[in-house]
Amino acid sequence: MMDQVSNHSLFGCLVTWAESSIDGYNGLRKANEAFLKAVIRYSCFNELHLFLHEGQISAFRQDWKEYLRQYGAGKNINILPVHDLPSCFQRHAYSVFHCGDPYISDLAALRERHASSLFPITGRAHSLSDDARLSRIRDLIFSPVKPCDSILCSSKAQKTVMKRLISSASASVSDTVGRAVPYRGQVSLIPLGIEPARQEAVPSGAGDVLQILCLGRLSAADKMDLHPLLLALNDLFEEGTVSRFQLVIAGAGDASGEYVRSLLAQAYEFNLEDCIRFELSVDDEKREQLLAEADVFVSLADNVQESFGLAPLEAMRAGIPVILSDWNGYRDLIVSGQEGFLIKTTSADHDDISRSLSLVSKTQAQLIQAQGVAVDIEALKTALSTLLMDESTRKAMSGAAIRRVNETFSWPLLIDQYHRLVDDLRQEASRIRHHQGRAVGMPYQDVFGHYASVALQETDFLVATDRGLRVLLMSERGFFFNQLSHLLDKNEIREVIRKLVTPQSVSNMQKLFPERQTLLFLLSWMLKYQLVSFSDEAEGRKPSFPGLPDWFKVEDPCQVCGLVFPEQLRSKWIKPVITQYVRLIQSYVNDIDSSEEGSESSLIQSIAQSVIEWMDDRLLQAIGWFAEDHTLTSYGEVLKLLESKGVEALIEAYPHWYRNIQKEFFQHVRVIRSLLSRVKQDLSEINHYFFSGSRQLASGLISIRNLQLDSGSPVYQLTFNNGEHLVYKLRDLAIDQLLVGYEQSMAQSLNGWLQDPDALGVFRMLNKSFYGYVEFIASETVSESDDLETYHRRMGVAAGFCLMSGLTDIHSKNLHLSGNKPYLIDAETALHNPVIMQLQAELQNPELSFLRGMQDSSLGLTGLMKVWENFHICQIRYSSVKLENGELVAEQPQTITAFLDHLLMEKGRHSLDGCHPPVASQYGKAFVEGFRSSVSAISQYSEQWCDYLKSMTGFEVRYQPRWNLNDARKQFRDLHVVRELQVLSRERLKGYLLRLAKRITLAGEVSQRWLDAPWQEPVSVLAESVAEGWQASEQRDFVRKLGESGVFVKRHDGTLQEVSRDYFSVNTIEKQSELIASLADHKLRDRFLNACQQMIEGWFEQHINAGEGMPEELRQEVLEALADRERKA
The missing domain is CATH 3.90.930 (Outer Surface Protein A; domain 3)
Known part of the structure; x- marks a missing residue:
């Protein structure tokens, strides 16, 4: 072994090392290796002793061979096994012995036992949150650590933590032995470093899209939580501040783990999935590549284990501006606003739920602490938008970041600091007294409470x-x-x-x-x-509205007899509304009412009854809120309290509810007034066009019935005093006339080509541009048909007609049967983009296009095939409470009722019997026969059909945007049933609705990313119109004019307002004409029909899901009713 030499400087080190291929990236190991490499390259030590576990030495030599050759040639470097430590301590006088760990008690004990002379020991502090029991800190206190020993801290915050840990441990010792035992070593500040950077600025990443890089281990429990970053990017994206960027999340992580999956799920929810890329395997080469491509670096540390931040330093060295949480050592890395931005953090004292837990589950305790640290998302958004949108700021901060690294954190400078510390260590000492009464476990708040910007x-x-x-x-x-x-x-x-x-x-x-x-x-x-x-406000600004109108307070009994109120006790608050409603429409009713003078008016009774049902729903909802606010459920007690306070209490508590009622009330008045005046004005034409063959002409109305479902234009059934019925629709009926009208319509032509005048039903219609009247067809049930073969063949004809017309939304209520003849009730969705787009794909490759089945086919997109599956209808409830046995209880969000018009019944079987094959399977061939004949006839007369299509130019059709319609409907219902929305200011409610509309419409855009560009629709431009409609208590329909590129919104009065002039890229008239013309080629037509036939027959035989989506309780009720009907028969 080596002998001690005078003036010979010897550095010893206990090396923590592992092969990267085994463990992946590890910050502690990376920091220790970087320090060791810097000592080898820049220090003045003549000799180095590097101690490793014996099994690691060979691999370490190989891994470090090139570095040692290049930078360690001038030093005597020995790689030794750790079991040689005692003998080496005996034989060598180390200038300093270093450990990449703050817990140097074991080394101090070895030195105390074996060293022939005293030498300093330094230990590098890293994460200091691991020793929850403070046992290792107590070991330091009790160990023979000397004033010549020091723990190296990388940041001021970490140095404070180290001192607090020592203080806490000393206190715990004092509690036990009754005597304070001070720590005799030192705590010094020497940051971690990095190799010096080039002086010139590094160009930002190539490409049009700016890259945001997050580099570090993917763990919320011991690194950082990136969800707040996604929240900020979601805000910027949906607010339109930043539209193009790519977030690269890089670091070791489990792709199937909860954390990564949660980030992915949130990215999908926020429509950011195309803006995010994960790199879960990052070696040194990949790391350099990511840094070279990045424009902005973000690290939002929130965990107490984080103490410095090497990854931000690497980014700064690469000339990348950084956005860091104002947390622990991060605040030492930069001056906020110069090299990047520090984002304010907020925390609180969570020790009561985490301190004791740290004894048994350190990871969970740290996660609790980290989840209790909030970053200022608004500040984060500002920093992100500044760096993403301002190139000059990025460049300035890039240069500043490089200078900061070279002037503060470069290894040559830090190794010089280390040498000066080593020279001074024998003269330094530190003694710390401790206090009693400390709790067990890690005192997070006492130790780390200063990390956050504010508490x-x-x-x-x-x-x-x-x-x-x-x-x-x-x-x-x-x-x-x-x-x-x-x-x-x-x-x-x-x-x-x-x-x-x-x-x-x-x-x-x-x-x-x-x-x-x-x-x-x-x-x-x-x-x-x-x-x-x-919040800067101590109390929220509650919206206010004027009180009840004077007419409500006048005790004027309702003059309309025969009205039925759902519940008598609350009817006293509805009757004044009905009385005022009748006053407002009375003169209009008188002009068209056929009742004899002095007799009861059935017309006004029918109108008022519908208002009662609407008003009662709204009133019951407010009473439900009132009951909840006063923790009552008894209906009688709630009404008693409401009577004592007055109905004004509802208006004061729920102002938006009152405003919405006012809007709906006057909208309803305007629609009914308009309807009545139009019927009076058009009565002569109505008699001429509809009733000229009747025994008696109409002179007035006797009732009006609202047929409108949850959405769409107002629709009313009109009953005249001659016993006849018409349907009034508040929309332009030009498209319906052309498709299924009684004269010169496309349906009539198809019937002629098929030589079957009853193949498709046609209607008499009187179109008045903004509104119109349609012949009323009473629907029969399929079970009444004695010829199911003909029914299915004609349904096949209807399917071909719908497909060749590009129709969609052909549901059970939209397809009536009368005289075994199908009638398309509403043909307002002609030339629908998705239907035409899918038909185009099918004609390009018929043999492969139907492999995904009926649902995704063009025929499936018409909706008509659901007639064999859906036997219920849903209607949204606009009250979340109901009265049951004298108690107010929660109500379901929808009314679901059976609708069995298309239920098949034959020979003891029916559509819902659950048997296989389904009862409809035997009629698949009849349906195919009708479908083939319909498509073939249209193809053979393609010129005439295309002429019809071209004549549609300028016709209004309802446009269904590519979005989640259920999300939009839910929000509209929430406005009526959610009590919390009532207290928002009008401005805040407007902003809330607009944001939600943007999310729904943006999701619609993202869902189209797989479509060819011409078929994609910029749905997000509809957001403002959607939000305005919600705030105006309107579920607005969107309208397109065929052959034009604009999109319009339809207001409650039927008028159109342009939303976007350049919305559609595809002229569906031209595209559908092109597809119809191609079917004139009999070879292509046969290929298409054969492939389609195979899909249809397979669907009828194997894939019909009768009763799809029907609640089980309703299904059982229907089955019992059908069984009872069978028994009676």
Whole structure:
């Protein structure tokens, strides 16, 4: 072995090393290896002793061979096994002995036992949150550590933590032995370093899309949580601030683990999946490539184990501006605003739920602490938008980052500092006294409480964010780690959000939840996930509206007799509304009412009855809120309290509810007035066109019945005093006339080509441009048909007709049967883009295009095939409560009723009997026969058919955007049934609705990413119109004019407002004409029809799912009714 030599400097080191291929990237090991390499390259030590476990030495020699050859040639470097430490301590006087770990007690003990002379020991502190029991810190206190020994801390924050840990450990010792035992070593500050950077700025990543790089281990429990970054990017993306970027999340992680999956799920929910790339395997070469391509680096450390941040330093060395959380050692890396930005963090004292837990589950305790640290998302958004949008700022910060690295963190400078420290260590000493009464486990708040920029105070006011409201209303799922499930409960989260719809102080929340010991953690976590935010207002600004009108207060009994009220006790608040409603329409009713003078008006009774049903729903909802606010469920008690306070209490408590009722009331009045005046004006034409062959002409109306479902233009059944019925539709009927009208329509022509005048039903129609009248066809049930072969053949004809017309939304209610003849009730969706696009794909390759089955085929997209599967209809309820046995209870969001018009019944079997093959299977060939004949006839007369299509230019059709319609309907219902939305200011409600509309429409755009560019639709431009409609209590339809590129929104009065002039890229008239013309080629037509036939027959035989989506309870009711009917028969 080597002898001690005078003036000979000897550096010893206990090396922590592992093959990267085995363990992947490890920050602690990386930092220790970087320090060791810097000592080898830049230090003045003559000799180095590197100690490793014996089994590692061979691989270490091979791995470090090139580096040692290049930079260590001038030094005497010995690689030794750790078991040689005692003998080496005896034989050598080390200038310093280093350990890549702060717990140097074992080395001090070895030195005490074996060294012939004293030498300094240094240990590098890294994560200091691992020793929850403080046992290793106590070991330091009790060990023979000397004033010549020092623990090296990389940041000021870490140095403070180290001192606090020592203080806590000393206190625990004092509690046990009754005497304070000081730590006798030193705690010094020497940052970690990096190789010097080139002086010139490094160009930003190539390409048109700016790259945001997050580099580090993918773990929320011991690294950082990236969900807040996604929340910020989601805001910027949906607000339109930043539209193009790529977020690269790089580092060791488990692709199937909860954390990565949660990031992916949130990215999909926020429509960001195309903007995010994961790199879960990052070696040194890949790391350099990612840094070379990045434009912005982001690291939002929130974990107490993080103490410095090598990855940000690497980014700065590469000339990349950094965005860092204002947390621990990160705040030492940069000056915010010069080399990048520090983002404010907020935390609170969570020790009551994590300190004791740290003894048994350190990882979970650290996760709790980390989840209780919130970054300022607004500041993060500002930093991101600045660096992404301002190239000059990026360049300036790039140069500043390089200078900062070279002037503060370069290894040559830091190794010089280390040499000076080693020279001084024998003269330094530190003694620390400890206090009694410390709790067991890691005192996170005492030790790390200073990490966050600010602490959550009892005097702070918090308020639910729009994201919080979306989570409350389940329009957004939200996320928390499974390890926190004992601390976070979805229902409790929603309950806290509900209380914070208006600003509340933290202290008041503690009073509201006195038994919630973890409330501070919950609030901190909610801050972190942008569910709540700090509020400058002590109280929210509640919207106010004028009180009840004078006419409501006048005791004027309702003059309309025969009205039925759903419940008599609350009817007294509805009757004044009905009385006023009747006043407003009375003169219009008188002009068209056929009732004799002095007799009861059945017309006004029918109109008023529909208003009662609507008004009762709205009133019951407010009463339900009122009951909830006063913790009552008894209907009688609620009404008694409401009577004592007056109905004004509802208006004051729920102002948006009152405003919405006002809007709906006057909309309804305007629609009915308009209808009545139009019928009076058009009565002569109506008699001439519809009733000229009747025994008696009509002179007035006797009733009006609302037929409108959840959406669409208003539709009413009109009953005239001659016993005849018509349907009034508030839309242009030109497209219906051309398709299924009684004269010179496409359906008539097809019937002629097929030589079957009853193949498709046609209607008499009187179109008045903005509205029109349609012949009323009473629907029969299929079970009444004695010729199911003909029924299915004609349904096949209807399917071919719909496909060749590009129709969609052909559901059971839209397809009536009369005289075994199918009638298309509404043909307002002609030339629908998805149907035509899919038909085009099928004609390009018929043999392969139908492999995905009926649902994704052009025929499936018409909706007509659902007639054999759907035997129920759903209608949204606009009240979330109902009265049951004198109690107010929760109501289902939809009314679901059976609709059996197309139910097949034959020889003891029916469509819902659950047997295989289904009863419809035997009629598949009849359907195919009708379908083939229809498509073939249209193809043979393609010129005439295309002429029809071209004549559609300028016709209005309903446009169904490519989005989730259920999401839009849910939001419209929420406006009527969610109590929390009632207290929002009008401005905030407007912003909330617009944001939600943007999300729904953006999701529609993202869902089209696989489509060819011409077929993609810019759905997000509809967001403002959607939100405006919601706020105006309107479910607005969108309209396109065929042959044109614009899209319009239809208002409640039937008028159109242009939304976008350049919305559609494909002229569907030209495209469908082109496809029809191609079918004139009999070879292509036969290929298409043969492939389609194979799909249809297979579907009828094997894939019909009769009763799809029908609730089981309703199915059983239907089955019992059918069985009873069979028994009676």
